[in-house]
Amino acid sequence: MxxxxxxxxxxxxxxxxxxxxxxxxxxxxxxxxxxxxxxxxxxxxxxxxxxxxxxxxxxxxxxLPARLHGRKASGGLVEILIERVTGSHEARAQLGVSKKPKAGGRIVLADGSEISVLGRDGEFFLLRFETVEPVEKVLLKLGRMPLPPYIEREAGTADxxxxxxxxxxxxxxxxxxxxxxxxxxxxxxxxxxxxxxxxxxxxxxxxxxxxxxxxxxxxxxxxxxxxxxxxxxxxxxxxxxxxxxxxxxxxxxxxxxxxxxxxxxxxxxxxxxxxxxxxxxxxxxxxxxxxxxxxxxxxxxxxxxxxxxxxxxxxxxxxxxxxxxxxxxxxxxxxxxxxxxxxx
Incomplete structure (x- = not known):
């Protein structure tokens, strides 16, 4: 078919x-x-x-409130959509960014904490959260609900x-x-x-x-x-x-x-x-x-x-x-x- x-x-x-x-x-x-x-x-x-x-x-x-926003070291904006939490401080994610980061790249989140790019897994990026708190707590603090792409608005508190x-x-x-x-x-x-x-x-x-x-x-x-x-x-x-x-x-x-x-x-x-x-x-x-x-x-x-x-x-x-x-x-x-x- x-x-x-x-x-x-x-x-x-x-x-x-x-x-x-x-x-x-x-x-x-x-x-x-x-x-x-x-x-x-x-x-x-x-x-x-x-x-x-x-x-x-x-x-x-x-x-999970799996959508995050950050900046690369160069200052470019990065949208992060966590696809799966793979460990206490690791996750696999899609990155919305003009130029894809390489292994070793860093992303700075809104609170100043950082994420390291470990490499690729197909179209996904492997990330490590360089934070004291585990990934899920970071998401609860900084993340937004990951509404589907066909919902053409930002997630609000009601979501x-x-x-x-x-x-x-x-x-x-x-x-x-x-x-x-x-x-x-x-x-x-x-x-x-x-x-x-x-x-x-x-x-x-x-x-x-x-x-x-x-x-x-x-x-x-x-x-x-x-x-x-x-x-x-x-x-x-x-x-x-x-x-x-x-x-x-x-x-x-x-x-x-x-x-x-x-x-x-x-x-x-x-x-x-x-x-x-x-x-x-x-x-x-x-x-x-x-x-x-x-x-x-x-x-x-x-x-x-x-x-x-x-x-x-x-x-x-x-x-x-x-x-x-x-x-x-x-x-x-x-x-x-x-x-x-x-x-x-």
């Missing part, structure tokens, strides 16, 4: 630039390829679309809370698991009251999630690495859910990515480590029975993942419907409840 097979036309004004006043006020497109139906609903109606005994699986990663799920707890991501942004405390309480169980994986979303595919053939693409943890407690919940006839519902593509990466001998098993899994049509997703997801960029690996789940033609039809009905797209946008194509 080709990258261009996943293109769709998106009016720029449908790209959500700010979140809604309330998290759960989003719209929800219910898309079922088995019946070919598309239903326009409200996100709060998700409670009624699920059944007692279903299991919702969330990604509990917490977004510190809204570009974070209400259940975020494991720090390490540099992008939000955006399907989870629609859930607030009241909605989670309603789900629990209906007898719907919840569980968590951790997958630290990296900056690579926004990088465009450079190869036209899908088979030639090398996926970025992300760290994940699927624990024994969640595996037991999945097993109990399956045994009672309940459905496993992934909240976001990152959950699908984590669960599919942990499959061993045909079933989800405890696993912690890195994944480079690339899911596109032809791959059979077996770990989940439904998926809540936001709308994704044209020709993106995330659109390819949901197309593997529900079928490419059906997904493109659903996206055309979403455009016609003026849904809000991407991280701060609306959501879909997606069912799988026939597995027979």
């Amino acid at each position: 080709k990258k261009s097979d996943f293109h769709f036309d998106l009016p720029h004004e449908l790209i959500a630039q700010v979140p809604l006043a309330e998290r759960s006020a989003s719209r929800l497109l219910v898309a079922d390829p088995r019946s070919g139906t598309l239903e326009d609903r409200r996100f709060t109606e998700l409670v009624d679309l699920l059944r007692p005994g279903d299991l919702l699986v969330f990604n509990d990663t917490r977004v 510190d809370e809204r570009y974070q799920t209400v259940f975020a707890r494991a720090s390490g991501a540099v992008a939000a698991p955006t399907a989870g942004l629609h859930f607030d405390a009241a909605l989670l309480e309603r789900l629990a009251a209906r007898g719907i169980e919840t569980g968590f994986v951790t997958l630290h979303v990296g900056a690579g999630t926004f990088q465009p595919m450079r190869s036209e053939r899908l088979e030639d693409h090398t996926m970025h690495r992300e760290w994940l943890n699927v624990g024994a407690e969640l595996v037991e919940k999945i097993q109990r859910t399956r045994a009672r006839g309940g459905r496993v519902v992934a909240i976001g593509t990152t959950v699908v990515r984590a669960l599919e990466s942990s499959i061993k001998d045909g079933a989800v098993a405890p696993f912690a480590g890195e994944t480079q899994i690339f899911i596109f049509p032809g791959y059979r997703i077996s770990s989940v029975d439904a998926l809540v997801t936001n709308f994704h960029l044209p020709e993106s690996t995330l659109l390819m993942l949901v197309s593997a789940f529900a079928g490419r033609d059906f997904m493109l039809d659903a996206y055309r419907h979403a455009v016609e009905q003026r849904y809000r797209f991407f991280s701060y946008g609306d959501a879909m409840l997606l069912y799988p194509q026939s597995r027979e």
Whole structure:
């Protein structure tokens, strides 16, 4: 298959630039390829679309304020986007700068502290923070929320809370698991009251999630690495859910990515480590029975993942419907409840 097979036309004004006043006020497109139906609903109606005994699986990663600004020794401005914290004082990052620094170069941050450039790792730079405090504390003090490149404004103080799920707890991501942004405390309480169980994986979303595919053939693409943890407690919940006839519902593509990466001998098993899994049509997703997801960029690996789940033609039809009905797209946008194509 080709990258261009996943293109769709998106009016720029449908790209959500700010979140809604309330998290759960989003719209929800219910898309079922088995019946070919598309239903326009409200996100709060998700409670009624699920059944007692279903299991919702969330990604509990917490977004770091991973965007920093500094200056080179020459005085040139540098924008730093941490891709991953690799040690107490080390990180891998993208650098926005007119002339790329060489190994041994120094970057001075706003408080006068310094970062050393250790070298390159492909398109990323390896950095060492020459600070008393570890990287994460420096980010908490000086960093800003790393809003996606299609949000055309600087991060504000409101984004510190809204570009974070209400259940975020494991720090390490540099992008939000955006399907989870629609859930607030009241909605989670309603789900629990209906007898719907919840569980968590951790997958630290990296900056690579926004990088465009450079190869036209899908088979030639090398996926970025992300760290994940699927624990024994969640595996037991999945097993109990399956045994009672309940459905496993992934909240976001990152959950699908984590669960599919942990499959061993045909079933989800405890696993912690890195994944480079690339899911596109032809791959059979077996770990989940439904998926809540936001709308994704044209020709993106995330659109390819949901197309593997529900079928490419059906997904493109659903996206055309979403455009016609003026849904809000991407991280701060609306959501879909997606069912799988026939597995027979």
